[in-house]
Amino acid sequence: MSKTPPVTDWTSDYDFFDPDYIKDPAPVWEELRGKCPIAHTERWGGSWMPTNYEDMQAFVRMVPELSSRNVMLVSPPKSDEFDAELAEYGSSAPPITSDPPEHIPMRRLILPLFTPKAVEGYRPFTEQLCHELIDGFIDQGSCDAALDYAVHIPAKTIAYIIGVDGDRTDEFVGWVRGLVEQGMQDPAKLIHYRHTIREFFAELVDARKAKPKDDLISNLLSQEINGQPIARKAVIAMCDLLLVAGIDTTWSSIGSALWHFAMNPGDRRRMAAEPELFPTAIEELLRFYSPVTMARVATEEIHVGDVTFKPGDKVLLNFPAANRDPEVFEDADKVVLDRQKNRHIAFGIGSHRCAGSNLARMEMDAALRIWFERIPEFELTDPDAVTWAGGQVRGPRHLPFRF
Amino acid sequence: MRVRVISDKCEGHNRCCALAPELFDVDDYGIATALNDGEVPAELEAQAKLAVENCPEYAIEVVGE
Numbered sequence: 001m002s003k004t005p006p007v008t009d010w011t012s013d014y015d016f017f018d019p020d021y022i023k024d025p026a027p028v029w030e031e032l033r034g035k036c037p038i039a040h041t042e043r044w045g046g047s048w049m050p051t052n053y054e055d056m057q058a059f060v061r062m063v064p065e066l067s068s069r070n071v072m073l074v075s076p077p078k079s080d081e082f083d084a085e086l087a088e089y090g091s092s093a094p095p096i097t098s099d100p101p102e103h104i105p106m107r108r109l110i111l112p113l114f115t116p117k118a119v120e121g122y123r124p125f126t127e128q129l130c131h132e133l134i135d136g137f138i139d140q141g142s143c144d145a146a147l148d149y150a151v152h153i154p155a156k157t158i159a160y161i162i163g164v165d166g167d168r169t170d171e172f173v174g175w176v177r178g179l180v181e182q183g184m185q186d187p188a189k190l191i192h193y194r195h196t197i198r199e200f201f202a203e204l205v206d207a208r209k210a211k212p213k214d215d216l217i218s219n220l221l222s223q224e225i226n227g228q229p230i231a232r233k234a235v236i237a238m239c240d241l242l243l244v245a246g247i248d249t250t251w252s253s254i255g256s257a258l259w260h261f262a263m264n265p266g267d268r269r270r271m272a273a274e275p276e277l278f279p280t281a282i283e284e285l286l287r288f289y290s291p292v293t294m295a296r297v298a299t300e301e302i303h304v305g306d307v308t309f310k311p312g313d314k315v316l317l318n319f320p321a322a323n324r325d326p327e328v329f330e331d332a333d334k335v336v337l338d339r340q341k342n343r344h345i346a347f348g349i350g351s352h353r354c355a356g357s358n359l360a361r362m363e364m365d366a367a368l369r370i371w372f373e374r375i376p377e378f379e380l381t382d383p384d385a386v387t388w389a390g391g392q393v394r395g396p397r398h399l400p401f402r403f
Numbered sequence: 404m405r406v407r408v409i410s411d412k413c414e415g416h417n418r419c420c421a422l423a424p425e426l427f428d429v430d431d432y433g434i435a436t437a438l439n440d441g442e443v444p445a446e447l448e449a450q451a452k453l454a455v456e457n458c459p460e461y462a463i464e465v466v467g468e
Contacts, residue, residue, distance in 0.1 A: 112431040116420050279422055283457065341456040349459050353414050353433075361421060 004043060014041045014049060016073060016293070016316075017185060022390030026333060029321040038307045044074045044184075047295065047314040048307065053325035053345070055304070056317055059296065060350030064099045066296035066315055068352060071097055073295055073316060073392050074184040077191070093241045094234055096352065103351065105225045110238065110355050113161070113216060119362045126157050126363055130370040138374065142381065145262075145399035150254040151247075153367045157359070158246035162239055163215025164204060175200075176247045181389045194240075201239040205232060216242070242356070249291055250360045252395020253346075254367045256289035257282075259396050260335060262380045267337060272376035274337075275369065281337040282364050287344035288335050290320035291393050294348060319345050320394065378403035404443040405466040406451050408435045412462035422457055423450035441466060 007015050010028050015021065021028055032039050032051045039049045050056060059066055069092075070076075095106035112118065133152055137143035155169040164172075175193045183190030205217055209232070212218040220235045261268040271281060294317045298309040309315060323344045326332040330341065347354035354360070380386065381400045389397050406426065408419070415433020419426070425447055429435045443451040455463045 108432060111415070111433055115429060115431060115433065116417055116424075280453075283418070283422075340453060343457060343459045343461070345459050347416065349416075350414060353416055358417055358421075 011036050011039050012041070013043065014039050015043050016049075016391050017044070022388050022394065025320065025390070025394070026324055029318075029324055030333075032321075033325065038304065040307075045314065047073070047316050048309060049316045049318055049321075051318060051321040051325075053322040053328040056319060056322040056345060057349060058304075059315060059317060060348065060352070062296075062302065063351060065298065065300050065302055066309075067099050067299050068097050068103070068296060069099060070297050070314070071294045072184070073293065073314075075314070076183075076194075077187045093237050093244075095238075095355070096241055096245065106234070106238075107351075107355060109220060109223050109225075109230065110242070113219070114356050114359050116358045119358045122157060122161060122359070123362055123366060125160050126153060126366045127370060129153060129156055130366055131374075134370065134374050142400070142402040145258045145378075145401045146251070146255045146396050147398065149371070150258065150367065150399075151251045153254060153363050154250035154360070155247050157363055158243060161216055161359075162242055163208075163213060163217050172243060173247060176244050177389075179244060180248050180393055181391070184391050197240050197243060198236055201236045201243075202232075205235050205239070245354075246356055246359070248389070248393040248395070250363050252291035252389070252393055253286060253289065253360065253364055255396040255399060256291070257285040257364065257368055258371065258378075258401075259380075259386065259399055260285060260289065262378060262399070262401060263383070264335070265379075267335060268376075268378075270337060271368075272372050275372065277337050278365060278369060280339055280342070282361060282368070283342050283344060284335055284337055284339045286346040286361075286364075287323045287329070287339075287342055289395070290323050290344070290346035291395050292346070292348070292354075293318050293320060293392055293394075294352075317348065319348055375403045404445075404448050404451060405441045406437050406443055406455065407441050407464055407466045408437050409462045409464065410434060410436075412460045414460050414462075416459055418457045418459070419454035419463055423447065423454040426451055427454060435462070437463075 004015055007013055007018055010031060029051045037052050041047060095103050098106050133149050137148050151173055155173050156166050159166050159169050175197050178189050178193035183193055208217045209221055220230055223230055296315045298311055298313045300311055302309040323346060324332045347357040378401050381402050385400050386396055387398045389395060413434050417429050417433055419435050420429045426438055427435050428438055
């Protein structure tokens with residue numbers, strides 16, 4: 001992992017891997033909003049970072065001038081495999097990295113699998129899983145809420161939905177962390193884990209082709225776009241995306257929520273006493289601890305105020321910063337469990353709105369309700385032992401709790 | 404009270420459906436519609452307001468108020 005010098009000027013030299021920024025990015029956003037509000041850096045390949053809600057709403061709609069062909073904060077190194085895929089179906093991980101005209105037809109393949117009704121069908125699996133996880137540690141009076149609880153909920157649920165072996169989820173988590181958390185700062189790891197995930201799904205896709213099952217892979221293989229079956233590589237890439245997008249993200253949201261309640265006993269007691277607040281509380285925790293930042297690439301010169309994006313420039317869609325914008329949210333830097341006005345964009349916005357948002361919401365709801373039912377009183381054993389991952393996806397990775 | 408979904412603004416966040424399931428439904432692609440022609444019974448007015456004020460696309464409006 002490469003070390004970089006400390007930041008002295010966040011407006012012109014920000015570093016989204018700065019350890020203090022990962023721990024608590026909000027003070028930096030506040031400073032930038034007052035000063036720029038679109039910051040720039042040459043670090044990690046260079047990028048622009050807007051921090052205002054209004055800018056984010058505008059930039060997501062600049063399609064295709066701001067292309068989704070590369071959504072990672074740090075661009076993966078060029079490789080023949082990557083370029084060949086781009087040429088074959090216009091995207092390396094459809095639909096998240098797709099632009100028009102390929103984007104919508106690809107997206108429409110997966111959206112019906114994640115409607116509110118469809119995800120309610122997965123709820124019994126997720127709820128049973130939450131109970132089993134808690135059964136595993138409740139008698140010992142302590143656990144790592146990130147590693148013993150939060151991570152397993154999205155990992156095992158998405159494995160169940162895709163139709164892959166639930167016993168291998170520790171491996172999946174390792175791959176996804178390798179790609180999303182370590183791969184950004186270590187390109188060799190990114191390529192390695194990407195390859196591992198794709199090889200895994202290639203084998204599975206071929207098996208389902210030979211013998212379909214009642215699962216997501218077989219469903220994708222049976223669908224068509226413009227009368228043509230979906231290319232094998234596109235199905236593999238979509239499975240890759242669902243696994244990668246479905247684990248770190250919701251793990252982070254569940255973990256951040258539990259961290260919040262451990263750090264704020266007043267909110268914890270209120271949540272335990274007033275479960276009818278869950279619907280607004282979940283949206284509020286999604287707003288306050290939004291985990292995901294995405295990137296876009298300018299395909300032409302774009303002028304925004306006195307800033308000019310040149311073709312090839314990367315622009316970060318910092319949804320977490322937008323969700324703390326005091327112009328849009330009253331008491332933006334406070335968690336208000338019954339917040340009534342909350343147009344947060346934790347799941348992004350525009351034509352690339354997170355396709356799995358209903359699933360994430362259901363998983364968070366099940367995870368928190370069952371936790372509070374069974375463990376209404378809990379605290380951190382050592383707040384300093386908490387660690388955070390950041391960059392593309394921000395959330396706690398160690399949460400030592402006692403109860 | 405009546406509500407309306409402006410369908411070309413709706414991008415499928417499904418927040419209305421999550422916060423006011425008695426008042427909104429969504430299709431396979433997440434696009435919302437108001438149930439019962441948008442008619443809101445008095446006891447659900449608070450939920451209707453919540454749906455309006457939580458839509459990130461500003462796609463729900465109160466009609467004729």
